[in-house]
Amino acid sequence: MDITKMTALALGKKIRQKEISVREAVLASQEKIKEQEESLHCYITLNTEAALLQADKVQKLIDNKSLTGPLAGVPVAIKDNICTKDILTTCASKILSNFIPPYSAEAYINLERQGAILLGKTNMDEFAMGSTTETSAFGITKNPHDTSRVPGGSSGGSCAAVAADECFYALGSDTGGSIRQPSSFCGVTGIKPTYGTVSRYGLVAYGSSLDQIGPIAKDVTDCAVILEAISSYDPKDSTSVKRDSYDFTAGLVNDVKGLKIGLPKDYFGEGLDSQVSESILAAAKELEAKGAILEEFDLGLVDYAIPAYYTIASAEASSNLARFDGVKYGYRTEDADELHHMYKKSRSEGFGPEVKRRIMLGSFVLSSGYYDAYYLKALRTKALIKQAFDKAFDRYDIILGPAAPTTAPKFGELVSDPIKMYLSDIYTISTNLAGLPGISVPCGKDHEGLPIGVQMLAKCFDEKTLIRAAYTYEQTRERV
Numbered sequence: 001m002d003i004t005k006m007t008a009l010a011l012g013k014k015i016r017q018k019e020i021s022v023r024e025a026v027l028a029s030q031e032k033i034k035e036q037e038e039s040l041h042c043y044i045t046l047n048t049e050a051a052l053l054q055a056d057k058v059q060k061l062i063d064n065k066s067l068t069g070p071l072a073g074v075p076v077a078i079k080d081n082i083c084t085k086d087i088l089t090t091c092a093s094k095i096l097s098n099f100i101p102p103y104s105a106e107a108y109i110n111l112e113r114q115g116a117i118l119l120g121k122t123n124m125d126e127f128a129m130g131s132t133t134e135t136s137a138f139g140i141t142k143n144p145h146d147t148s149r150v151p152g153g154s155s156g157g158s159c160a161a162v163a164a165d166e167c168f169y170a171l172g173s174d175t176g177g178s179i180r181q182p183s184s185f186c187g188v189t190g191i192k193p194t195y196g197t198v199s200r201y202g203l204v205a206y207g208s209s210l211d212q213i214g215p216i217a218k219d220v221t222d223c224a225v226i227l228e229a230i231s232s233y234d235p236k237d238s239t240s241v242k243r244d245s246y247d248f249t250a251g252l253v254n255d256v257k258g259l260k261i262g263l264p265k266d267y268f269g270e271g272l273d274s275q276v277s278e279s280i281l282a283a284a285k286e287l288e289a290k291g292a293i294l295e296e297f298d299l300g301l302v303d304y305a306i307p308a309y310y311t312i313a314s315a316e317a318s319s320n321l322a323r324f325d326g327v328k329y330g331y332r333t334e335d336a337d338e339l340h341h342m343y344k345k346s347r348s349e350g351f352g353p354e355v356k357r358r359i360m361l362g363s364f365v366l367s368s369g370y371y372d373a374y375y376l377k378a379l380r381t382k383a384l385i386k387q388a389f390d391k392a393f394d395r396y397d398i399i400l401g402p403a404a405p406t407t408a409p410k411f412g413e414l415v416s417d418p419i420k421m422y423l424s425d426i427y428t429i430s431t432n433l434a435g436l437p438g439i440s441v442p443c444g445k446d447h448e449g450l451p452i453g454v455q456m457l458a459k460c461f462d463e464k465t466l467i468r469a470a471y472t473y474e475q476t477r478e479r480v
Contacts, residue, residue, distance in 0.1 A: 003028040004165035008074045008222045011168055015062060015073040022055040022062065022073035022117065025168075029075045029119055033166045041141050042161035044080050045088045046120040051075065058115045070225050072115030077167035079158050080121040081128055082213065083202040084108055087118070091204050092136035093126045095324050095331045095350025105202025106237070107171060107213045107230040114229050119167050122157030126352045127321065128175055128206045130154050131424050133182070134415040135354040143186060145450055149408040152182025158216050159186040169217040169226055173203055175210045176309055177403070177428025180440040183216060184403035184453025187442045189470075190216040191223045194460045195435035196241035198227075199234035205320040207313035208239075210432040220441060220471045224248045227463065243461065251467030254475050257291030261469070262396035264299035267427055273406045276452050279444035280402050283454040286476045287400075287469065297395070301388050302430070304381050306422055309429040310358075311365050311378035317355075318362025324350065357418065386434040393459040398469045400456050402427050403440040407450035427455060437463045439470045443477070 003011065003025055014020040030048060037043060061067040078084060081091045083101040090096045104112070125135040133141040133156030141156045143149040144164040151160040155172030159182035162170050172179040174192035183190030191214045198213045205211060215226035228249055233242040263284060268277055288294045326332035326346030333349055336342035351359070365374040392399060404424060414421040431438040437460070440453040454473070458466035 004032045006168065007218045008168040009070055009225060012070045012072060012074050016068070022059040023052060025073060026051050026055045026075050026117055026119070029167060032164070033119070036164055036166060039142065039147060040144060040160055040164055040166070041139050042122055042157045042164065042166050043077070043120040044090055044092060044123050044138050044157070047087060047118050051117050051119055054117050058117060061115060067115040069114045069229070071111070071229055073117065074168050075117045075119045076111060077119050077122050077158055077161045077170040078108060079124055079155055079170070079172045081124060081173060081204040082108055082171055083204065084118065084121065087121065089121065089204070090138070091127045092124045092138055093350065093352065093355070094137045095347070097137070097331055099330050101202070103202065105213070106199035106232065106234045108202065110230045110232055122161055122170060124157050125154035126355050127204070127317070128154040128173055128178055129317070129354050129358050130415070131181060131421050132414050133157060134411065135352055137352055140411065143408050145187060146408065146448070149410050149450070150185065150414070152185035152404070152408065154178040155190075155216065156182045159183050159188050159190065162186070162188045162216050162218060169215060169222055171213055171230070172216050173211055173213050174432065175207050175313060176432050177425045179214045179216060180403045180428050180438055180453070180455055181425065183440040184455070185408040185451065187451030187453070188216055188218060189220055189223050189439065189441050190214060191227055191439045192431060192437060193227060193231065193463060194437045196239050197231050197243065199232060199237045199240050201234055201236040205316075207316040208320060209316060210313060212432070220439070220467060220474045221252055223439070224252055224467050248463050248467055251464035252471050253468050254472050256287055256469055256472045259287070259292045259398060259465070259469060260396045261287060261292050261294050261398045261400050262392055263294060263296045264399060264401055265296050266299050266302040267401035271405050271423070271426070272402060275446040276402050276404070276406060279452040280400070280454050283443040283473055284400055287473055290472055290476065295396070297392065299388060299392060301381070301385050302426070305385060305430045305433060306426060308378040308381040308385065309425070309433055310361070310422055311374055312382060314358040314362035315366050315375050316362070318359045318366065321355070321359055326350070354418070382433045385430055389430070389434045389436060397465050398456050398458055400454065403453040403455040407446045407448070407452060431457055435460055437466050439466055441470045441474055443473070
């Protein structure tokens with residue numbers, strides 16, 4: 001039996017039944033990492049010795065019934081922009097190459113309380129800025145389905161690690177599709193929850209009004225359980241929302257009878273690969289066969305989503321990344337003769353090209369004379385996009401479409417053309433602008449065997465309906 005092929009919940013059950021020990025599970029993951037990591041490079045930092053020590057501690061707590069949750073003893077990987085106390089957290093950037101946080105992110109603390117074992121920190125696009133995991137200062141991550149292709153981004157390391165069985169589940173962050181797009185490329189399941197559901201405390205900020213931590217796993221059930229574990233109201237995060245219920249597993253119901261599903265015509269036009277389109281529409285038909293009601297509609301404002309998103313995200317990034325100056329922590333140049341020279345040299349040497357590009361764009365749109373023309377206009381567009389989704393959700397329970405316009409591209413195809421890379425996020429970024437929950441679920445493969453993911457969206461705070469639709473569709477896939 002290959003332990004690493006198991007879902008997180010299946011492993012957790014075996015551990016509680018004493019059929020597999022926590023140490024065995026960790027060693028199995030570490031062996032898989034050892035076999036594949038040289039070619040895939042899913043991780044930046046491995047937590048090898050500490051994971052085994054933690055495994056023994058957690059085993060004792062499971063044995064004496066102090067830990068009884070479904071994720072107790074299950075190894076996890078964490079995206080490297082989520083702070084972990086006393087463990088290197090680099091954001092895949094040279095400027096944080098020596099940063100060891102004195103605290104942990106609230107989402108990770110919630111997992112620790114459940115008895116999770118940290119295997120390591122996964123590779124990503126630098127400061128989550130990218131769609132391919134090629135902008136990392138520590139090298140590229142490869143797609144386990146075809147190592148000549150990208151895993152997507154910016155949570156490419158986390159998605160590739162789950163797809164390659166190098167962990168049982170992972171945490172990623174989603175600012176404009178950074179969980180859902182790589183989940184589609186890697187053939188795994190990933191959820192971006194409603195903004196404010198998971199605390200952003202300890203998540204190194206890119207776009208503060210857009211960032212959200214979410215789970216990546218092998219199926220919908222695992223994702224629902226993990227989301228339940230990491231979600232909580234956190235007074236340390238001013239954007240955290242106190243929800244009435246975090247019972248997301250209640251959505252694991254195989255029933256969509258009467259569920260109204262909207263298919264945005266805007267998402268199925270020019271630019272969408274025909275094989276992707278066929279798989280998405282086939283997924284919709286599967287749900288229709290189960291009793292859902294399908295209807296096409298005009299969402300509108302899709303053409304404005306990308307410019308609005310990159311204006312807002314870059315503006316917030318230019319502000320958030322101003323703190324990395326070589327003074328308090330992180331990389332500092334060795335060649336500077338006075339303070340301002342040190343600031344400039346440290347940032348010039350520490351940041352990569354894509355981060356510099358977005359800082360410059362953000363500084364420009366926030367500058368005097370351009371603030372009203374660009375930034376405020378982008379905020380108004382964001383509000384209009386939210387209104388368009390609100391109007392759509394008055395008629396539909398779920399909006400269904402692609403997670404990405406194509407399957408995973410080859411290395412260099414997107415990163416060499418920033419505009420083309422930005423356009424690859426066209427189906428995911430509106431979700432973040434509107435603060436909605438979204439999920440990507442595997443729905444097929446193209447002629448080259450590359451995974452395709454179907455994206456489903458629900459109205460704010462309605463993850464249960466989202467999970468119900470995704471779970472029901474997943475059950476039809478398992479029977480095929």
